[in-house]
Amino acid sequence: MSAAASPPRPNPVRHSSIPWAVVPFGLILLALVLMAVFAPLIAPVDPSTQNLLARLKAPGTEARGVVYHLGSDELGRDVLSRVIYGARISLLVAFASVILSGIFGSILGMVAAFQRGWVETIIMRLVDIVLSVPAILLAIITVAVLGPSLYNVVIVLALTRWPRYARVAYGQTLSVANMPYVRLAKFMGAGWFRLLWRHVLPNIAGALIVVATLEFGLMVLFEAGLSFLGLGVQPPTASWGAMLSTGRNYVGNAWWIATFPGLALFLLVLSINLIGDHVRDRLDPRSR
Amino acid sequence: MSPVLHVDDLKVTIGGNPVVDGVSFDVNEGEIVSIVGESGCGKSMTAFAVMDLLPKAARLAGGRIMLGDTDLRALSEAQRRNLRGNHLAMIFQEPVASLNPLMPIGRQIAESLIVHRKTQGRDPRLAAIAMLEEVGIPEPEIRAGQYPFELSGGMCQRAMIAMSLICRPRLLIADEPTTALDVTIQAQILDLMKRLRDETGAAILLITHDMGVVADMADRVAVMYAGRVIEQAPVDDIFARQEHPYTRLLLSTIPRLDGRPKVTLPSIEGMVPDIGQWPVGCRFNPRCPLADQPCIEAQPALAPRRDTGFAACWHSDRVETML
């Protein structure tokens, strides 16, 4: 029994070295997440407290006992505190919309590939239709109907982004469903739910996670864009997009209002995308 | 007692062309029946038809398939699903690809118990470990937690056999179960199947094109050519005496260890005709050294052989004089 006695072969997935190039960005992301979670503990002052006597103060200025480390905005609110609280909105919206659209799209894609026939036709044509409608247009319509709010931003993003996951889930399921192990499980009497949940989903999850990480960065930008246009999170809630929007009017005399949320946005999206690329390289067998 | 599997006049078509054309055979309890024949003669299609696994392109065009006293074709899809994996099991050709790469093998083996709710009082995990031990996998507790890529091809095949047999099926179909394995592992797997047959009394339908495997394993042999069974007999009888030229040529392709060594293995001249292009008369006639006028004109029916079994040849008494 030589075959049985041979030691297990090393796992090609688990075997890895530390990806030093990605580590700094992982730390940045971690810092931003911690910042969002512990915003009330970290922020020096309340992000919505106005002080009309301390408007447009430059970074480092002290006014009436408050130090404005990153300056103050046009209503005298602390930019640092608003950037810290803004991380909550960005991450929350991105996370919620990725989860919602990811689950919704993945289920539809898997079902389409598994059922074939008219179910497949309806779902995949719907995917084509939604992908062909400009996201901004759909956002404007939705906000016009539902009114602007945090939840509606999440709904808009979920409604416009699920087809990405559906397409990937569909293609991957088509190939996995023909693998002998799925056919064997089906033969052995497994029902469709068990087949999808236990045999198909784990084997396509890698591809879906890659899509999700890349989408996450996009969702952060989308939320900022919608808020910039006034279609997203409403004042006085701090959002990086909304801060960019108002700060734009003061770039000449108070550059800090738009610059710091812009920088935070840049760092968040950059680190997410780099980590996403790394995840894709690790999970995609073709790129190994 | 009725046979475990009774197949009568089975017909399968692909795009209107027959690929299995009136195949009949029985498999009794505790018996290993082997279907042999060259590539493309319809062996797998016969197995798939019995297992309700025909590819989309293929259609079950006729015949009766009885599992014990149950007519499989009369059952609903739900009833058939309950039979599959439970009373009927199949071992596939590609052992590694037939296991889910992301599920520990113990779980995969336990899965069929869970699906068929046969767990009554048994812990499925322990049952899977016991089954792994039964198919000869050392350290089954450890192996049960491992993934297919951590196992060799032979062990994957053992795991698949464990998966097939955990519900104690009455009929096991193995479609070329060892072609993907090297020779020593192949012998071990075949031994394992024989031992499990002895222990569980399962009926086994073994599909192969390897006459060596047949000699080693089978109690009875059905030789297929171009969608039909052309000769069928107990294994000793068919090795002792052939009444169809195709069987004789097929047997002459296995190396013999007795007497003078054969330097070259003869292979049968020509090719299996493609589906839809079968010749009229006896389908073997273009390749048959004995073919003459009657063979080109009419197809011979299966007729009793001189000893036991059946053969379909106009010149069955002359086959022994060939070569």
Ligand SMILES: Nc1ncnc2c1ncn2[C@@H]1O[C@H](COP(=O)(O)OP(=O)(O)OP(=O)(O)O)[C@@H](O)[C@H]1O
């Ligand atoms: N999915 C399919 N679509 C169309 N034709 C098929 C399909 N599968 C098999 N065939 C054809 O059906 C015929 C019988 O095939 P089958 O798989 O039963 O042969 P086999 O005896 O099992 O051969 P092998 O020893 O190669 O496995 C062949 O001519 C083959 O080309």
Ligand SMILES: [Mg+2]
């Ligand atoms: Mg075959």
